[in-house]
């Protein structure tokens with residue numbers, strides 16, 4: 637990596653850490669949770685339960701999670717992905733979603749699987765294996781295999797609460813195509829737009845028709 641790329645990397649790390657300031661909502665065994673979206677959803681209890689679930693059911697994988705994940709944030713991420721991992725600051729950014737048909741236990745199990753997946757990226761990064769155009773399919777396949785092995789442990793422990801047919805994710809590289817195929821500018825503008833929209837959804841009054849123009853909602857576009 638050249639010096640300019642290193643500086644850009646460092647400044648983006650600094651920007652991300654700055655954005656987290658004041659957004660801390662909890663922690664489990666030193667893994668700190670930050671809610672940058674503050675939508676009043678179940679991000680904090682779900683992540684706490686997910687971490688405890690890994691600790692209880694799979695101590696070996698939990699050791700990896702705690703080694704490679706220091707922070708979990710709820711924030712808007714790159715279009716096409718549910719989460720992104722930053723090895724340099726050991727941070728997972730999750731765009732948290734409630735799943736209305738899943739109860740709290742199953743929702744936490746989904747996120748537990750996701751954290752196992754992201755910690756596998758940490759393991760690979762620590763061995764010098766960074767995701768690149770040439771190896772990204774192999775990297776994601778490995779991470780999905782690892783999350784599925786964890787899902788299998790959960791299902792074996794309690795097949796009713798954690799059904800394997802729901803938690804197991806067959807690997808399909810098309811899941812990543814949107815994120816991989818977008819250029820830098822397209823990805824950035826989509827990310828910005830989604831962040832703005834997300835903020836507006838958090839402030840319902842911004843979505844209300846303006847009193848002076850309430851007959852012409854299209855003017856608000």
Ligand SMILES: [Zn+2]
Nearest residue numbers: 753757776779
């Ligand atoms: Zn991945």
